[in-house]
Amino acid sequence: MYSQGLIGTDSRSEETPEFLEAFQKRIDADEKIEPNDPMPEGYRKTLVRQIGQHAHSEIVGMLPEGNWITRAPSLRRKAALLAKVQDEGGHGLYLYSAAETLGVSRKQMTEELLSGKAKFSSIFSYPTLSWADIGAIGWLVDGAAIMNQIPLCRCSYGPYARAMIRVCKEESFHQRQGFEIMTVLAQGSDEQKEMAQDALNRFWWPALMMFGPHDSESSNGDQSMAWKIKRFTNDELRQKFVDATVPQAEYLGLTLPDPDLKYNEETGSYDFGAIDWDEFWRTVKGGGVMTRERLAARNKAWDEGEWVRDAALAHAAKRKARKEAAQHAAE
């Protein structure tokens, strides 16, 4: 998830038709592409973009949930939330490593995030205002992540597919944990029910936006599908998510904030109302409620950590020099 249909990707390639055809044959035969294999520049760029956006989202995603770690309502919840947020950092780390196999460094990707050049998922531009938001995020956001990432476990690029297998296991644990938080609230006091409903009201539409623009607006979906970077379109995944989530909301006794939501006998799916695409684009382009603050928090951590990183490098250099001097003396 978290790459939102690759907004702004340029998947054009300059290679010869023979090269592209040979590459496509490997893809069609379901061969995994590995870091040292020849690949079209457009394929590499698309992946760098997608994996980068995904990694950045994991990292930025630590902030809205981290916002409730110190205020989690019980020791059990506090421990589980800390572990979850730590998992998200771990996902960021494997994804940066997967992107590094394509020739971009973590430093470069970090700089792109900090300067605002690289995007992160719009979902993390929404504030977490109550404890129920932690439940709603686990349930809906990790739930949407799973919908998006399960197909990525079969992505044609080997290192990304393998990273996704590990990530998916943890995301499904997060999703269950979030749903369990919501279950307790939905069965709790009136105040707790209200808190749960309010969180659902605020996170439902943003969760649907996580799948990215409408297929007709998604410029490079076809090429990504042909290269098996994507396996389903944005709209297909969004529909699967709605179909999976409606019965869960019913089980909780909560109401999805969409008066147009209705089961369609013919398609066997739920029809749903119109997404506010203005809000989506505004958020993606940096105008979300918390977009600036998220970036500012990442920049602050990075700037304030500079002396630590410098010291670690300086210390390692001193150690090395001392070791070499000792070796010289011994010779």
Add this chain to the structure above:
Amino acid sequence: MDRSEALFETLIRLADDHLILGHRMSEWCGHAPMLEEDLAMPNIGLDLIGQSRPLYTYAGEVEGKGRDEDDFAYRRIERDYRNLLLVERPNGDFGHTMLRQLYYSAFMEPFWREAKNSTDETIAGIAAKAVKEVAYHVRHSGEWVIRLGDGTEESTRRMADAVEALAPYVDEVFADDEALDAAADLGIIPSPKNLRAEWDARIDAIFAEAQLERAQTVSISGGRQGRHGEQMGFLLADLQYVQRTYPGLTW
């Protein structure tokens, strides 16, 4: 002080130390100087909070009034918390946080090692698990103190500041305390006083590598009696926020 009273008071002291230090560590989540530390610091926080839980639960059993871990963690007034002042000190910069961690973990490592032979089986069991975790905390924080102490000019200066700032809170770790002394006499825990020499040797060795000097200072104490610093109320306001706003609910 009888056995169960000494045991109860000891459990509360240890649990509060772990909870409050774990809470402080968790404040770093998402704000660390590098991604590796964004994983390592919550991990240490998680270990500490994880260690506080069986201690609180056991305190509730010993007390026999039906209080559970969350009653202790969330539903007491500030004066009832018995943690060391050291662990509630604000995070400061990364160097302060690592030095605070080193000071506490270098105390708890021999503490848990000895407590594995406790006359109390439950404490021995908690110690057996904790001793492995605390060894990692000492290593991790100790390595950082060395890197930062012997790093750049700026990092050396910042570490020296941290040593100065935390020095007043060291003696309390090993000070006389009625409950801990009584529990030590009963073989429930090692006496903190007896761990001082090992702690000093450990810190001296790390400081020698870090090229840091120990600081001379006046001691400040009070945490074990529930007299905390001004920052503690804000920490508890965060920690207890949901429980205080919606009393008596299940989460």
